[in-house]
Every structure is written in C-alpha cells, then in structure tokens.
Amino acid sequence: MNSGALSSAAYVTYLQCPKCNEIHESSTIQTVCISCGSPLLVMYDLESAQSELKRSLLVSRLPDMWRYRELLPVQDLGNVVSLGETMTPVVHCRTVGAGLGMDHLFVKDEGRLPTASFKARGLAMAVTMANEFGIRRVTIPTAGNAGGALAAYGARAGMEVFVFCPEDAPEINANECGMVGAAVYLVNGLIDDCGRIVREGKDLLGWFDMSTLREPYRIEGKKTMGLETAEQFSWDLPDAIFYPTGGGTGLIGMWKAFNELETLGWIGSKRPRLISVQSEGCAPIVRAFEEGAETARPWEHASTVAAGIRVPHCIGDFLILRAIRETNGTAIAVPDDEILLAQRELAEKEGIIAAPEGAATLAALKKALDRKDVDKDERVLLFNTGSGLKYPMNTTLSRIDKDKPVDYAAMLRR
Ligand SMILES: Cc1ncc(COP(=O)(O)O)c(C=O)c1O
Numbered sequence: 348m349n350s351g352a353l354s355s356a357a358y359v360t361y362l363q364c365p366k367c368n369e370i371h372e373s374s375t376i377q378t379v380c381i382s383c384g385s386p387l388l389v390m391y392d393l394e395s396a397q398s399e400l401k402r403s404l405l406v407s408r409l410p411d412m413w414r415y416r417e418l419l420p421v422q423d424l425g426n427v428v429s430l431g432e433t434m435t436p437v438v439h440c441r442t443v444g445a446g447l448g449m450d451h452l453f454v455k456d457e458g459r460l461p462t463a464s465f466k467a468r469g470l471a472m473a474v475t476m477a478n479e480f481g482i483r484r485v486t487i488p489t490a491g492n493a494g495g496a497l498a499a500y501g502a503r504a505g506m507e508v509f510v511f512c513p514e515d516a517p518e519i520n521a522n523e524c525g526m527v528g529a530a531v532y533l534v535n536g537l538i539d540d541c542g543r544i545v546r547e548g549k550d551l552l553g554w555f556d557m558s559t560l561r562e563p564y565r566i567e568g569k570k571t572m573g574l575e576t577a578e579q580f581s582w583d584l585p586d587a588i589f590y591p592t593g594g595g596t597g598l599i600g601m602w603k604a605f606n607e608l609e610t611l612g613w614i615g616s617k618r619p620r621l622i623s624v625q626s627e628g629c630a631p632i633v634r635a636f637e638e639g640a641e642t643a644r645p646w647e648h649a650s651t652v653a654a655g656i657r658v659p660h661c662i663g664d665f666l667i668l669r670a671i672r673e674t675n676g677t678a679i680a681v682p683d684d685e686i687l688l689a690q691r692e693l694a695e696k697e698g699i700i701a702a703p704e705g706a707a708t709l710a711a712l713k714k715a716l717d718r719k720d721v722d723k724d725e726r727v728l729l730f731n732t733g734s735g736l737k738y739p740m741n742t743t744l745s746r747i748d749k750d751k752p753v754d755y756a757a758m759l760r761r
C-alpha cells in the first residue's frame with residue numbers, strides 16, 4: 348500500500364438510489380438499483396465523521412487519491428490496486444488567460460495520471476472494489492480511455508479483462524488495452540452498441556460489468572477530483588468548473604465530493620458553478636438543460652472528434668442535470684473545429700497537450716464569456732481530462748538532408 352497506515356471505510360453506511368431512495372447493503376458488491384435500475388450512490392455517515400475527521404489529517408499523507416481514504420468505500424486498504432494515482436497539477440494559464448482578459452484561469456491536468464487520463468481514478472477504485480469482493484473477470488464498453496484504465500488496473504490485479512470499443516475509437520486506446528493483455532473487440536457501432544454486447548454476454552461469461560454508472564464505485568474514484576481541487580484551492584473553490592461530459596461520472600463525482608466536504612465542515616456552502624461541456628455533434632445534456640428537462644433524450648447520429656464525449660445516451664443524465672442546476676451552472680456545446688483550435692492554442696501558448704475533450708472546455712469558456720455566463724474576473728478551472736499524446740497529431744515537420752548545405756536563413760523565415 349502506498350499511503351501509510353491502513354484504515355477501513357468506517358464511515359460507509361449503505362448505497363442509496365438517488366431516484367427511488369431504495370437502500371442497498373455496502374458489504375456485498377452492487378450494480379444498479381434493484382427496484383428501478385438507476386445508478387447507486389455510496390453514502391457515508393459524515394455527521395459522525397465531522398468530529399473525527401479534520402483537514403489536518405491530510406498533511407502527512409502521500410500526494411495521491413488514497414489520501415482521502417475515509418471518504419472512499421474500500422474496507423481493507425490492502426485490497427487497493429494502484430499504479431500511483433498522483434495528485435494532478437493545477438496549471439495557471441497566464442497567456443491564454445491574458446488573451447481572454449482573465450487573471451485567474453487554471454487547467455487541472457489529468458493527463459498526468461496512470462494510463463494518461465482521469466479514467467484512472469474511477470477504474471483504480473472500481474478494480475479495487477472488485478478485488479475486495481473477489482471478482483476475477485471484468486468487462487467494459489468504452490470510447491477508449493476507460494478501457495485503457497480498466498485493462499491496466501485489471502492486469503495489475505491479475506483479472507481477466509474484456510474490452511469493447513467502437514472501431515473508430517483512437518487506435519492507441521485499443522492497443523494499450525491489448526498491450527496489457529486484455530481481450531479487445533472493435534465494434535462497428537457506438538458506445539451504446541458496445542454496452543448492449545456487454546450486457547447480453549453476462550449470463551454466458553459471468554463477467555462483472557464496469558460500464559459507467561452501472562457499478563457504483565467508479566464515481567467514488569472520480570470524486571477525488573473534487574476533493575483534490577478543494578484542497579489545492581486551499582478549501583476556497585473556484586467560481587466555475589468546466590468539465591467535458593460523456594457519461595457524466597466526473598461531473599457527478601465532483602458534485603458529490605463538494606456536498607460531502609460541506610457536511611464534513613471542510614468547505615462552506617459556496618459551490619463552483621458546474622459547466623458541462625459537450626460537442627455540437629453529440630450534445631444530449633446541453634439540449635436537455637436548455638429544454639428544462641430532467642432527463643436527456645438519446646442523440647441521433649452522434650459524431651465528434653472528441654471520442655470520450657461521444658455518448659448519445661447515459662443512465663446518469665438526471666444526476667448530471669441535477670448537479671448543473673443545483674450549482675447554478677450551465678451546459679455548453681462547441682463545434683469540433685473550435686475544439687481543435689482550442690487544443691492548438693493550449694499547446695502553443697501554455698505547453699499543455701490536451702485531449703480534444705479537455706480542449707473543448709477552453710472553447711466552451713470563450714462561449715461562456717460571450718454569453719456572460721462567466722465573468723472575466725472570476726477564478727475558472729478547466730479540466731483537461733486526458734493527455735493529447737494519446738490522439739493523432741498533425742503538425743508541420745521540416746526535413747534536413749545531412750549531405751546538403753543547411754538553409755539556416757529559411758529557419759528565420761519560418
Ligand atoms: C478524455 C475524456 N474526457 C472526458 C470523458 C467523459 O467522461 P465522463 O464519463 O466522466 O463524462 C471521457 C470518457 O471517455 C474521456 O475519455
């Protein structure tokens with residue numbers, strides 16, 4: 348174990364359905380609500396924890412997600428499956444910020460995590476719980492990064508891993524799964540087609556389904572983004588957080604984190620406005636938000652360069668919309684060409700090679716400033732959810748023939 352002395356998840360009480368309130372036991376593995384099929388949330392007795400858990404507890408702990416162990420569901424920290432889930436840096440973007448008239452623009456760079464995306468947090472937690480419950484065969488439908496993370500943590504835990512991804516998912520994602528020994532299947536469809544294949548195979552293969560929000564523990568891992576952000580901002584959270592939204596575990600996880608921190612007395616009642624970012628080519632949450640709906644209709648013909656947010660339909664839609672509305676946030680869709688321009692801008696001006704999903708947050712910030720959803724003086728945090736190094740890159744490269752005179756003057760003209 349990498350985070351000091353062992354302690355159990357003493358504060359976990361039960362799992363609860365946020366739709367029909369049905370209670371589920373925490374001592375056995377759970378999936379979705381047995382009554383209504385909704386995702387389940389892990390609940391903690393934070394009232395009791397309040398007198399025992401103080402922020403000073405964190406001071407001597409390692410800078411990784413397990414430093415928040417009392418707010419995580421694992422019972423025996425000896426079961427933790429870890430690849431070193433480091434705290435990710437909050438990078439002050441002075442140049443991009445100045446271009447927008449902002450002094451307080453930050454990017455939280457989740458590309459630094461194992462397998463180069465924020466998916467590591469959720470899958471480290473989910474594989475840890477599967478390990479605790481003795482599960483040996485796991486599966487996932489994935490746009491790419493979640494599969495990469497499950498495959499790596501599954502390998503580390505000695506599990507059998509089956510990954511299903513759309514055939515046009517980034518090639519590196521399929522290969523990273525194969526590289527760590529997962530069985531990878533490319534499907535000529537979208538992520539919901541992959542999801543159907545996973546569910547239909549369950550009876551024959553007996554695998555545990557790690558799909559977004561169909562198991563309750565990934566969200567607990569994602570929650571650490573919110574806990575970490577609060578700590579990194581000295582418990583005074585930014586005014587707005589922009590988050591690329593696919594299945595929504597990231598956004599819901601942070602919302603849950605902030606609520607738990609308030610109950611613990613570690614932060615006050617002020618919340619960052621949670622701003623959900625999608626691509627115009629697949630924006631079910633934005634449409635539902637604008638329509639004032641409580642759930643989102645499936646998006647037809649979903650298409651975007653940002654594969655991770657190409658999720659036409661998700662079972663956590665009502666929770667995403669609740670998180671946005673409760674925090675006075677909003678939802679913004681941006682076109683792919685603006686995502687790619689924002690990606691280039693972050694790279695050239697700040698040195699951050701962001702995933703297109705992460706870059707979409709900068710494109711959305713520009714729209715938010717125009718719409719006056721965000722004020723230039725506010726402290727704004729953009730989530731870069733993955734490393735751009737995992738995606739194809741097109742740049743202009745020049746060649747030199749070592750046997751000919753080098754044209755140095757041409758270099759100045761570049
Ligand atoms: C890089 C990246 N960003 C964002 C997302 C969307 O994440 P969530 O399911 O938390 O909405 C994904 C999902 O695949 C992703 O890979």
Ligand SMILES: [Zn+2]
Pocket residue numbers: 364365366367368369380381382383384385
């Ligand atoms: Zn229910």
